[in-house]
Amino acid sequence: MKLYNLIGMKKLFLCFFGFLLICVSSVFSQEAQEMTIEQCLEFALGNNESIQISELSIKDAEAEIRGIVALGLPQATILGGVNYNYEVQTSLVDASNFDQSLAPGTLTEIQFGLPFDGNVSMGVSQLIFDGAYFVGIEASKTFKELSTKENERTKIEVVEAVTKSYYNVLINQAQLYLLGQNFSRLDTLLREMTQMYQNGFAEQIDVDRIKVSYNNVKVNLETQIQLSGISQKLLKFQMGMPLDASIVLTTSLKDVNLDIPEISTSFDYNDRIEYSLLETNRNLALLDKKNYQSNYLPKIYGNFNYGYNNSRGLSSDLFGNSWYNFGTVGATISIPLFEGLSKKIKIQQSKIKIEQLDYQKSFLQKNIDIEIAQQMISLESNLKILDVQRQNQELAANIFRITKIKFQEGMGSNLELTNADNEYKAAQTNYLSTLYKSILSKIDLLKATGTLYNTKS
Numbered sequence: 001m002k003l004y005n006l007i008g009m010k011k012l013f014l015c016f017f018g019f020l021l022i023c024v025s026s027v028f029s030q031e032a033q034e035m036t037i038e039q040c041l042e043f044a045l046g047n048n049e050s051i052q053i054s055e056l057s058i059k060d061a062e063a064e065i066r067g068i069v070a071l072g073l074p075q076a077t078i079l080g081g082v083n084y085n086y087e088v089q090t091s092l093v094d095a096s097n098f099d100q101s102l103a104p105g106t107l108t109e110i111q112f113g114l115p116f117d118g119n120v121s122m123g124v125s126q127l128i129f130d131g132a133y134f135v136g137i138e139a140s141k142t143f144k145e146l147s148t149k150e151n152e153r154t155k156i157e158v159v160e161a162v163t164k165s166y167y168n169v170l171i172n173q174a175q176l177y178l179l180g181q182n183f184s185r186l187d188t189l190l191r192e193m194t195q196m197y198q199n200g201f202a203e204q205i206d207v208d209r210i211k212v213s214y215n216n217v218k219v220n221l222e223t224q225i226q227l228s229g230i231s232q233k234l235l236k237f238q239m240g241m242p243l244d245a246s247i248v249l250t251t252s253l254k255d256v257n258l259d260i261p262e263i264s265t266s267f268d269y270n271d272r273i274e275y276s277l278l279e280t281n282r283n284l285a286l287l288d289k290k291n292y293q294s295n296y297l298p299k300i301y302g303n304f305n306y307g308y309n310n311s312r313g314l315s316s317d318l319f320g321n322s323w324y325n326f327g328t329v330g331a332t333i334s335i336p337l338f339e340g341l342s343k344k345i346k347i348q349q350s351k352i353k354i355e356q357l358d359y360q361k362s363f364l365q366k367n368i369d370i371e372i373a374q375q376m377i378s379l380e381s382n383l384k385i386l387d388v389q390r391q392n393q394e395l396a397a398n399i400f401r402i403t404k405i406k407f408q409e410g411m412g413s414n415l416e417l418t419n420a421d422n423e424y425k426a427a428q429t430n431y432l433s434t435l436y437k438s439i440l441s442k443i444d445l446l447k448a449t450g451t452l453y454n455t456k457s
Contacts (some may be wrong), residue, residue: 032246037166040239040249041453044162047240051158054151059146068136072127079307080120088113097265111190114311118323121307128331131294139287146280153273158212159453165235170253171436172228177219178428186421189404193414206414213418217425258386258438260379263372263449271450277365283359283402287348299334343448368448375445382438389431396420396427 035043045051088111095108127133190210196202233243241247269275309325403420405410446452 034248034250037163037249037251040166041159041162042236043241044158044239045155048238049240050154051151054147056152057147058144058151058208061140061147065137065140067142068140070134071403072133072134074124074126076122076124078120078122078203080118082118083116085113085115088115098389116399117311119307119309120321120323121305121326124304126302129297130299131297132291135291135294139291140281140286142283142287146277146284149273149277149280150300151438153277156273156453158445160443160447161238162438163452164392165231165238166249166251167226167253167256167436167439169231169235170251171432172224172231173249174253175429175432176221176224176228178425178432179217179224182425182428183214183217183221184422185209186217189417189421190214200412202414209414209418213421229341252434256435256439258379258383258442260376260383261445261449261451263376264330265373267449269300269365272364272368272448273450275324275361275368278357278361279365282361285350285353285357289347289354292343292346292350295334298336301332303332304329326350352404371448372445375441375448379438379441379445382434382441386431386434389427393424393427393431396424400424 038264046434051240090109090111092107093110094104095106096104190207193202193210197204197207236243236245236247270279304327306325306327308325310323400417400420400423402415403412407414407417443452
């Protein structure tokens with residue numbers, strides 16, 4: 001789509017800007033990818049860096065679950081070693097126990113052990129009962145649920161940002177198109193006014209007045225070209241697309257649905273991801289309290305050991321003789337009796353945390369109600385203003401057309417023509433500004449009602 005006609009313009013400046021405008025709209029780029037708003041959102045959901053990071057958090061939570069479950073599986077260990085007792089420990093014993101000819105109480109030195117010994121054993125331990133273990137499994141699953149919901153919130157934020165950026169690009173392109181038309185119109189008007197001045201039908205001040213408007217539009221055009229480029233780069237950044245990629249936005253501003261959505265009387269606060277996150281955090285707080293309470297319960301572990309050992313006076317004999325096997329099987333029970341008041345204090349703190357979350361839920365419900373009401377009023381107000389601005393734009397265009405005809409026929413002044421042109425440009429700008437505000441209000445209302453993006457779809 002050409003933004004304005006440059007045929008007949010010989011100035012290098014105009015040709016340069018005409019080329020830039022065409023580049024901004026990406027018409028000359030055969031490699032440009034055409035994308036609707038839906039395609040941009042789909043691309044963003046698969047490539048946005050924030051979403052990818054949050055999805056890694058889900059995988060981390062899944063690994064945490066597997067790690068906690070593994071603690072309840074048998075734990076097996078193999079141990080082995082060879083020792084050189086370069087100085088065997090000496091003990092005093094009553095020698096009369098071994099030689100009745102000696103008087104009772106006769107002490108003698110005896111070394112228990114040999115210089116070289118070795119052993120190989122395998123030990124297996126198994127958790128039989130630990131209340132904290134079962135609570136930990138449940139808590140890890142709830143934590144994964146929390147990570148999943150955090151991912152959903154990130155997706156909603158990305159959808160919001162990409163949608164707003166997409167329409168911002170369209171608004172900037174529309175503004176660029178209008179500025180191009182205004183520039184072309186003023187260029188023609190300036191040349192006509194200059195010709196009239198040279199023929200003695202206009203004064204220098206008439207030419208200067210048009211020249212001022214011409215220069216202003218030229219500067220605005222330069223600025224708008226830069227804004228259009230920046231807004232498109234911002235869109236690609238939020239989508240997770242390379243900034244040097246070339247895209248053409250095919251959704252038109254005419255396709256925007258600004259109908260006011262109906263709010264169900266049975267609104268479910270859980271449709272808002274923030275409220276759903278609070279619910280999950282409350283469940284985690286309940287499990288936290290349950291974990292502290294489980295510390296009052298006993299812990300039972302089973303164990304099994306089996307191995308071989310040997311002792312010799314010479315190292316060469318250690319591996320050349322039979323080793324002696326040994327084995328044990330048993331259970332260990334740990335019953336907490338008193339550990340100060342730490343458990344009781346922790347339980348009280350967890351109860352306070354739960355109560356805080358209940359207050360936060362109640363506060364968030366009220367905040368959501370107010371937010372929906374505010375966004376509804378904002379959208380309704382902007383739509384009314386948009387209708388007025390649409391009428392003003394049509395009226396201003398008609399006024400400019402009639403004023404120009406009157407001026408060309410010598411029935412109107414140059415000042416009237418300049419004022420009519422300024423009012424027309426202002427009406428165009430006001431309309432686009434209000435249109436974008438209306439689009440933002442609609443997006444904010446959908447987000448407030450939890451219907452901007454269905455994460456379960």
